[in-house]
Amino acid sequence: MSKDLKSMEQEHANRNSKTFAEHLEQNGISRRGFLKFCSSMTAALALPAGSADVMAKALAAARRPTVIWLSFQECTGCTESITRSYSPTIENLIFDFISLDYHHTLQVAAGQQAEEAKEHAMKESYGKYLLIVDGSIPTKDGGIYSTIAGRTNLDLLEEAAAGAAAVVAVGTCAAYGGLPMAKPDPTGAVPVSALVKDKPIMNIPGCPPIGLVMTGAIAHFLTFGRLPDMDELGRPKAFYGDSIHDRCYRRTFYDQGLFAKAFDDEGARKGWCLYELGCKGPTTHNACATLKWNDGVSFPIESGHPCLGCSEPNFWDAGSFYEALSVPQGRTGETILKAGAIGVGVGAAAAALNRSNKSAAVEGRETITVEDLKRES
Numbered sequence: 001m002s003k004d005l006k007s008m009e010q011e012h013a014n015r016n017s018k019t020f021a022e023h024l025e026q027n028g029i030s031r032r033g034f035l036k037f038c039s040s041m042t043a044a045l046a047l048p049a050g051s052a053d054v055m056a057k058a059l060a061a062a063r064r065p066t067v068i069w070l071s072f073q074e075c076t077g078c079t080e081s082i083t084r085s086y087s088p089t090i091e092n093l094i095f096d097f098i099s100l101d102y103h104h105t106l107q108v109a110a111g112q113q114a115e116e117a118k119e120h121a122m123k124e125s126y127g128k129y130l131l132i133v134d135g136s137i138p139t140k141d142g143g144i145y146s147t148i149a150g151r152t153n154l155d156l157l158e159e160a161a162a163g164a165a166a167v168v169a170v171g172t173c174a175a176y177g178g179l180p181m182a183k184p185d186p187t188g189a190v191p192v193s194a195l196v197k198d199k200p201i202m203n204i205p206g207c208p209p210i211g212l213v214m215t216g217a218i219a220h221f222l223t224f225g226r227l228p229d230m231d232e233l234g235r236p237k238a239f240y241g242d243s244i245h246d247r248c249y250r251r252t253f254y255d256q257g258l259f260a261k262a263f264d265d266e267g268a269r270k271g272w273c274l275y276e277l278g279c280k281g282p283t284t285h286n287a288c289a290t291l292k293w294n295d296g297v298s299f300p301i302e303s304g305h306p307c308l309g310c311s312e313p314n315f316w317d318a319g320s321f322y323e324a325l326s327v328p329q330g331r332t333g334e335t336i337l338k339a340g341a342i343g344v345g346v347g348a349a350a351a352a353l354n355r356s357n358k359s360a361a362v363e364g365r366e367t368i369t370v371e372d373l374k375r376e377s
Contacts, residue, residue: 020222021060034060041219044212044291045228046238058223065222066125067132068118068160069103072153073146073180073189074135077208078171079105084211084294098130098218104148115149122163130221131164131199133157133192136173136180140188157195166200166227167192170214172310175203175234182316193234202227203234205286207310212291213239233313235285244281244307247289250274263304274301278322280309 024034035056042051071079083106100106101121102114109117122129135153138145143152161167169192172178180189193201204214217236220228228236245251253259253273260267260274273279281289284307288299301307306322309315 019060020062020064023064024060041216044216044238045220045236046241055219055223059219062222064099066121066129067098067100067218068122068129068164069100069106069132069134070153070156070160071104072133072135072137072157072174073178073187074171074173076105078134078174078214079103081206081208081211082170082214098222101129122160126163128165129163130166130168130218131160132168132170133174134170136177136189136191137195138180138187138189139195140186143188145187154195157192161196161199164199166202166221167196168217168227169193169201169203169234171209172205172207172315175205176313178207179316200227201234202230202236205233205235205240205311207308209311210239210287210291210293213287231285235311239287239291240285240311242285242287244284244286244289244301247287248281248301249289250301268304274304274306276324277306278320278324279306280312280315280318280325281307282325284309284312284315286311 021034035052038055038059039052042055045051047055099121102118107114107117135146137143137153137157139154143154146153148156169175173180173189174192177185177189177191177194180187181191191203193203202217204217206213213236216239217228220226220236228238231237231240233240245254248254250271250273253271254275258267258270258272259276260272261276262268263277268274275282279301281301288307289301292299292302308321309318
């Protein structure tokens with residue numbers, strides 16, 4: 001074993017022997033600031049009253065769990081997003097206090113030293129570490145289209161998942177296959193859930209996901225030792241329970257039938273609903289409209305662009321981003337009638353359809369457009 005690796009292991013042991021409260025004190029974070037963070041985090045996670053005290057006690061006594069972050073077929077957008085999680089004085093610190101022992105972009109080590117550190121961390125924390133994966137996994141031709149240190153993503157995922165306590169699929173590529181899986185899917189890309197069957201998996205989709213959603217889910221795991229409540233697609237309900245349309249500040253214009261017809265017309269300048277310009281907010285579940293981006297400044301719809309539906313399965317093959325409500329669906333005929341397309345607005349029908357078909361989220365989906373809905377009705 002190299003001298004550098006021995007030093008790294010000793011430093012790792014020293015840091016992990018301290019509790020979260022000791023790390024806070026060492027870094028000058030006040031008790032008041034810590035409690036404020038716990039209150040805001042439990043509110044974001046929709047936890048019941050009194051949970052802030054539970055979180056504070058649990059986090060204060062917790063020791064840093066090992067986290068292994070594997071990046072496969074991805075664009076690094078998920079990493080960029082989590083490093084920009086706003087209110088950085090606390091959110092970024094809580095991520096720092098996790099022992100992030102392997103991450104291509106953020107780690108200092110490289111090459112053989114990095115791989116040795118990963119192997120040591122997984123061995124020392126076997127059965128206890130949190131595995132985070134971003135990017136889809138290529139399976140065609142044995143997975144040769146993406147390799148790390150001469151090993152395929154398939155091999156690396158299988159090895160790391162075997163010793164993980166839980167797996168977090170960060171970003172739409174890891175959660176659903178993402179853009180690499182778009183037709184014709186030349187690499188045979190699949191999501192994490194298609195390969196890992198014996199571990200708890202949480203999906204945090206988005207292209208990229210919101211930084212606070214990622215850190216919030218990690219905070220929940222730290223506090224309770226388990227993943228938060230999830231919907232049928234494996235997403236934390238606290239952040240994906242409502243559609244963007246449900247919380248959008250333009251919703252009142254939608255209800256009034258006031259829609260922008262072009263990006264530069266009077267309606268657009270007045271902030272009218274972007275539904276007719278292709279907004280997928282009614283069928284997209286995410287916290288963009290409430291948490292927003294860049295320190296809570298804005299989100300795509302607020303900046304004047306329709307929602308693309310990036311946190312939903314197969315959004316990339318759902319037709320034009322700029323045609324009104326073209327969404328990926330399965331089981332077309334009977335399901336459409338059951339969704340009540342007759343006698344209701346096309347947007348409402350499509351929203352019902354999207355919810356009814358979630359069980360077929362990853363495979364075997366077809367594209368249904370507004371015109372399809374009209375014909376069926």
